Amino acid sequence: MTTIYDLHCHSTASDGVLSPTEVVARAIEKGVNVLALTDHDTTAGITEARLAAQQTDLTLISGVEISTTWENRAIHIVGLGFNETSATMTALLTHQAELRYQRAVEIGEKLAKVGVTEAFKQAKMLASGEVTRAHYARLLVNMGKVANENQAFKKYLSQGKSCYVKAQWCDIPTAIEVIHQAGGLAVLAHPLRYTLTNKWVKKLIADFTQWGGDAIEVASCGQTPEQRLLLAQWAKHFGLLSSVGSDFHFPCAWVELGKSLFLPDDSLPVWTKLSLD
Known part of the structure; x- marks a missing residue:
């Protein structure tokens, strides 16, 4: 087998x-x-x-x-x-979580400028853990702003779009x-x-x-x-x-x-x- x-x-x-x-x-x-x-x-x-x-x-x-x-x-x-x-793994993931949180907040601020109020708060309700772009994409679908998550990325969340925030990850x-x-x-x-x-x-x-x-x-x-x-x-x-x-x-x-x-x-x-x- x-x-x-x-x-x-x-x-x-x-x-x-x-x-x-x-x-x-x-x-x-x-x-x-x-x-x-x-x-x-x-x-x-x-x-x-x-x-x-x-x-x-x-x-x-x-x-x-x-x-x-x-x-x-x-x-x-x-x-x-x-x-x-592992202490080194825990330290890295803690730092990554801080970077991810800050990025999520900044994305929420940009979404507010295109008419999505309290975006971070609403995305947080969709997330059991950290807020990611995927949660924002689901929020935009739920709000009827886009038909599906792919459209959310293409219209708002991908590089070069109005609500994109560049990530600052480790190398x-x-x-x-x-x-x-x-x-x-x-x-x-x-x-x-x-x-x-x-x-x-x-x-x-x-x-x-x-x-x-x-x-x-x-x-x-x-x-x-x-x-x-x-x-x-x-x-x-x-x-x-x-x-x-x-x-x-x-x-x-x-x-x-x-x-x-x-x-x-x-x-x-x-x-x-x-x-x-």
Whole structure:
């Protein structure tokens, strides 16, 4: 029987819509055997998820998705299999939370200028944890300002739009170092989703490798076969492990826990270096 891994997903601890308990239940329902909950810049949901996974056949490993800045772009680094009580990890995530809070407040102020009053207060009501752009997008949908969350980003929240606020995250070397100090592996999340040319993606992967990164996400939902093979080739070229992750945020047809998360045959899976006890 094939083991199904999903090493990138989100809960209400960040910008997902299901609680950690609900994420675990859905993962089991979808046949996932090994899961990492990787909320944005927080490990707040892991304890609940671990409790939910007890007395089940699901193996849960610690995870987080750290926001970083590279070449004036936001790049996400997933940490896997680390000690959540690590002092350096706790310090970094505390600082990231402060940056995220300030950014959320500033976005709310900009939304007020386009007629969305008390936006931060209203977005906070949609969030179990920190307020993110995704919560503002849901607020704009609920208010009828846009038809869906994608429109919210395109009209208000994306770079260059009226309510965009540039993030001030840590750099990639810092994220990798902290993950390693906590005993984990550093994974470059969804390399083809940063609207970069292939030349720039390769530069990103080269820098990530030079700074000590361990793996890249090779398999994700909604990929073409060509994209998966290309990422597998780059992982092999740079001597990196290969990871898999749905980047699940909410139930939908095209992004689902455990969906189509297989690696090409010659890939070296990241879980060969993870403790799955």
